Amino acid sequence: MSDEQIALGLRGLTKRFGEMVAVDHLDLDVPRGSFFGLVGPNGAGKTTTLSMATGLLRPDAGTAHVLGADVWTDPIAAKARIGVLPDGLRLFDRLTGRQLVTYAGLLRGMDRALVAERTEELMVALGLTDAGDKLVIDYSAGMTKKITLACALIHAPRLLVLDEPFEAVDPVSARTIRGILEDFAANGGTVVLSSHVMDLVERICTHVAIIASGQVRAIGTVDDVRAGMSLDDRFLDLVGGRTDVEGLAWLRTSSD
Ligand SMILES: Nc1ncnc2c1ncn2[C@@H]1O[C@H](COP(=O)(O)OP(=O)(O)OP(=O)(O)O)[C@@H](O)[C@H]1O
Numbered sequence: 001m002s003d004e005q006i007a008l009g010l011r012g013l014t015k016r017f018g019e020m021v022a023v024d025h026l027d028l029d030v031p032r033g034s035f036f037g038l039v040g041p042n043g044a045g046k047t048t049t050l051s052m053a054t055g056l057l058r059p060d061a062g063t064a065h066v067l068g069a070d071v072w073t074d075p076i077a078a079k080a081r082i083g084v085l086p087d088g089l090r091l092f093d094r095l096t097g098r099q100l101v102t103y104a105g106l107l108r109g110m111d112r113a114l115v116a117e118r119t120e121e122l123m124v125a126l127g128l129t130d131a132g133d134k135l136v137i138d139y140s141a142g143m144t145k146k147i148t149l150a151c152a153l154i155h156a157p158r159l160l161v162l163d164e165p166f167e168a169v170d171p172v173s174a175r176t177i178r179g180i181l182e183d184f185a186a187n188g189g190t191v192v193l194s195s196h197v198m199d200l201v202e203r204i205c206t207h208v209a210i211i212a213s214g215q216v217r218a219i220g221t222v223d224d225v226r227a228g229m230s231l232d233d234r235f236l237d238l239v240g241g242r243t244d245v246e247g248l249a250w251l252r253t254s255s256d
Pocket of ligand 1: 017020022040041042043044045046047048049
């Protein structure tokens, strides 16, 4: 793949927490226009990788490029092109939903009238119009996910990096979000998302990387990585996650 075809390029990305290597010389190329799923067991290093890729966590080694811009040496250019839905982000939750999205747009240096226009469009598209004047602290988990997504979209980024975008989101909202993301990718945008839901990744992603112990175990189009199996089976084969349900015998016996 040539550099122009790569939306997100990670090279030798490494992060240690004390003795533990969370991300271990990780290389990954996300093609432009792809819908790219990042999957892996709990603790595999997905969030740490995405945080380093988007300028939220400084790597110990390695580089991250967003559409050619180095995230760590040219952060202003890189960050202008990215919209991020981070995991467990602390929001200014004493703002209303509408105020929070407006704030995200103004922080990006956008014109106030354009911010107002896009905020209303996003509230409608994400079904948040009625909740727009409610404080974010009073939002449900799914509503919080949607308002954070609105903040990630307001400046019309070229690359969206979403940590578990469908977690806690109801089926109707999931369908809406999926529609917005598919439209975004169909028009030249690139989506990178992490998920534990293999069926979802199999259905909506064009490409996938399976990560375990901070390294890429398989990468390519979903069909290539599946290799004729379901993604779920391939995942379990690669990460060796199958455990037999022996033990916990006490759970099977009733005490009354
Ligand atoms: N700030 C931190 N300090 C210490 N260890 C950390 C920190 N952040 C992550 N880790 C460790 O790094 C490893 C990778 O964590 P990470 O959150 O990237 O995994 P993940 O693939 O996103 O997991 P999950 O699917 O459970 O969200 C884990 O072992 C985790 O305990």
